[in-house]
Amino acid sequence: MRALHHPDVSTISLPTMLNALADEVRLMVVRQLAEAGGVVCGQFDVPVSMSTLSHHLKVLREAGLLRVTPEGSFRRHELRLPEMETRFPGVLSSILKTTP
Amino acid sequence: MRALHHPDVSTISLPTMLNALADEVRLMVVRQLAEAGGVVCGQFDVPVSMSTLSHHLKVLREAGLLRVTPEGSFRRHELRLPEMETRFPGVLSSILKTTP
DNA sequence: GTCGGATTTCGACGTTTGTCAAAGCCTCGA
DNA sequence: TCGAGGCTTTGACAAACGTCGAAATCCGAC
Numbered sequence: 270m271r272a273l274h275h276p277d278v279s280t281i282s283l284p285t286m287l288n289a290l291a292d293e294v295r296l297m298v299v300r301q302l303a304e305a306g307g308v309v310c311g312q313f314d315v316p317v318s319m320s321t322l323s324h325h326l327k328v329l330r331e332a333g334l335l336r337v338t339p340e341g342s343f344r345r346h347e348l349r350l351p352e353m354e355t356r357f358p359g360v361l362s363s364i365l366k367t368t369p
Numbered sequence: 370m371r372a373l374h375h376p377d378v379s380t381i382s383l384p385t386m387l388n389a390l391a392d393e394v395r396l397m398v399v400r401q402l403a404e405a406g407g408v409v410c411g412q413f414d415v416p417v418s419m420s421t422l423s424h425h426l427k428v429l430r431e432a433g434l435l436r437v438t439p440e441g442s443f444r445r446h447e448l449r450l451p452e453m454e455t456r457f458p459g460v461l462s463s464i465l466k467t468t469p
Numbered sequence: 470g471t472c473g474g475a476t477t478t479c480g481a482c483g484t485t486t487g488t489c490a491a492a493g494c495c496t497c498g499a
Numbered sequence: 500t501c502g503a504g505g506c507t508t509t510g511a512c513a514a515a516c517g518t519c520g521a522a523a524t525c526c527g528a529c
Contacts, residue, residue, distance in 0.1 A: 283467055284391050291388035292517085310476060321518055323477055342475055342526040359463030367383055367457050392487085410506060421488055423507055428486095442496045442505055 273337050278352040281333040286357065289332035290364060295325045299334065302348040303365045309343045373437050378452040381433040386457065389432035390464060395425045399434065402448040403465045409443045
């Protein structure tokens with residue numbers, strides 16, 4: 270398995286982060302992660318195909334919002350909330366507080 | 370002058386708002402508005418042509434972030450911060466607190 | 470090693486986006 | 500009424516995006 274790249278949050282720009290969150294599907298993913306802690310890829314409840322979900326997860330990961338850890342043949346996804354709060358205080362947390 | 374449409378903030382979705390803010394130029398505009406209060410179109414300091422700026426202002430207005438009032442031959446732009454705070458508490462204000 | 474399940478990558482496709490120059494529209498003042 | 504200034508609209512274009520199915524990859528179990 271190729272090592273997954275997780276950018277240092279200090280290198281993430283605000284537009285990059287906001288762009289990652291400015292999509293209905295990705296917002297669903299982030300909300301589900303915030304609620305459930307770690308979520309395995311196949312367990313997200315989203316109305317798109319597996320390959321599209323995979324694409325969205327990549328966008329979120331490259332924007333510094335997700336940490337992905339292989340667990341056997343699964344992949345566990347977690348929100349990098351503490352780090353994002355350090356980089357952009359209040360932004361992600363206030364977004365998560367909005368009602369879907 | 371055709372009447373300018375300002376959507377009711379209650380009809381704005383979070384992705385729409387975030388998408389409007391997920392652009393370097395539009396973020397510059399919003400920051401300048403937050404600092405200066407009302408800003409006339411021609412006075413924004415952005416690295417794009419007038420027509421492109423006009424396009425970005427339209428995106429921001431349609432996302433409920435701006436109120437535009439004709440003043441003679443000028444157009445005054447204001448951030449709809451209080452309304453957006455009601456709709457999505459903390460989101461816009463925390464974004465404005467980040468350093469450019 | 471091989472099979473099967475989980476996930477990603479690859480093409481491909483249509484849509485949306487950001488950009489500019491040119492043309493158009495509005496308002497004010499002469 | 501005419502002209503000029505301020506802004507928007509139009510038309511064009513390349514680039515980026517969201518989507519899918521099919522093929523490829525990876526991992527654990529048999």
